[in-house]
Amino acid sequence: MADEPLIEVRDLVKRFGDQTVLDGVNLEVFPGETVVVMGGSGSGKSTLLRLMIGSLVPDGGHVQLFGSTLGELDEDGLNELRKKIGILFQSGALFNSMTVAENVALPLQEHTMLDHNIIEIQVKIKLELVGLREHAAKYPAQISGGMKKRAGLARALSLDPKILFYDEPSAGLDPVTSAEIDRLIIDLSKKLGVTSVVVTHEMNSAFAVADRMAMLEQGRMLMVDRKAAFERLRDHPTERLDQLDERQQTIRQFLRGDAEGPITRRKASTNYAEDLLGEIQPVLGGGPSVEPTRMV
Numbered sequence: 001m002a003d004e005p006l007i008e009v010r011d012l013v014k015r016f017g018d019q020t021v022l023d024g025v026n027l028e029v030f031p032g033e034t035v036v037v038m039g040g041s042g043s044g045k046s047t048l049l050r051l052m053i054g055s056l057v058p059d060g061g062h063v064q065l066f067g068s069t070l071g072e073l074d075e076d077g078l079n080e081l082r083k084k085i086g087i088l089f090q091s092g093a094l095f096n097s098m099t100v101a102e103n104v105a106l107p108l109q110e111h112t113m114l115d116h117n118i119i120e121i122q123v124k125i126k127l128e129l130v131g132l133r134e135h136a137a138k139y140p141a142q143i144s145g146g147m148k149k150r151a152g153l154a155r156a157l158s159l160d161p162k163i164l165f166y167d168e169p170s171a172g173l174d175p176v177t178s179a180e181i182d183r184l185i186i187d188l189s190k191k192l193g194v195t196s197v198v199v200t201h202e203m204n205s206a207f208a209v210a211d212r213m214a215m216l217e218q219g220r221m222l223m224v225d226r227k228a229a230f231e232r233l234r235d236h237p238t239e240r241l242d243q244l245d246e247r248q249q250t251i252r253q254f255l256r257g258d259a260e261g262p263i264t265r266r267k268a269s270t271n272y273a274e275d276l277l278g279e280i281q282p283v284l285g286g287g288p289s290v291e292p293t294r295m296v
Contacts, residue, residue, distance in 0.1 A: 011061035029195060053085065053165060057071060126157050146173055
């Protein structure tokens with residue numbers, strides 16, 4: 001790894017109302033590596049991703065990309081920086097009224113002064129990288145979910161970014177297609193030297209693509225380390241669990257998908273009977289959410 005990180009997250013805090021979603025998170029991502037950010041639903045990983053691309057403003061701490069602090073940039077500065085990154089959204093986020101080729105061409109048309117013929121060549125190159133050149137004229141409705149992900153990745157690559165962000169790249173895909181996406185992430189990293197941040201809770205994909213891994217739990221960073229360290233925790237024998245502390249057992253349970261462990265104990269610790277029969281905490285509004293359109 002290079003000495004200077006491309007992405008630096010320091011003491012990051014994000015709140016939505018009274019809820020603290022991220023609480024003092026730290027993370028560094030170095031050039032050329034693939035870092036997987038994982039955690040359960042509600043752990044804060046998608047919020048962390050949105051903060052790293054500048055679509056949210058932190059309530060504490062900071063995010064630096066390429067040495068620039070995002071919170072100190074104006075809108076023009078952010079837009080210039082975003083040209084150096086690519087994002088694969090969970091759904092692919094393709095424009096349905098445009099062909100696959102037109103989707104990939106759009107960033108080049110909007111942000112460069114390249115000649116039309118050069119853009120045509122660039123689009124073919126990017127589609128060939130993801131195995132979709134023969135499907136360039138199809139619309140999103142005419143291709144499968146896995147192909148939409150690959151088309152979204154080709155669009156993310158259109159401006160030759162230094163960093164690629166992946167938001168749940170395997171979500172909603174069958175195991176074979178998911179494995180194809182994993183292989184594509186690895187190939188792009190090797191061929192293009194791109195730095196990758198992959199947000200996922202799919203453990204097979206996480207271990208397939210990661211150089212380093214980071215695990216979030218309840219808005220806090222539990223562990224950041226090489227993949228091998230997580231593999232050792234995952235494979236730690238059940239009969240020797242007493243050798244692990246609470247944090248390590250939490251990570252191990254998540255990695256293995258076990259039904260028993262600290263995560264499920266915490267979820268079960270809330271007293272349902274007291275909540276039901278004790279002091280009433282309203283969960284419903286004071287009236288109907290939809291007003292009747294006519295009198296009965």
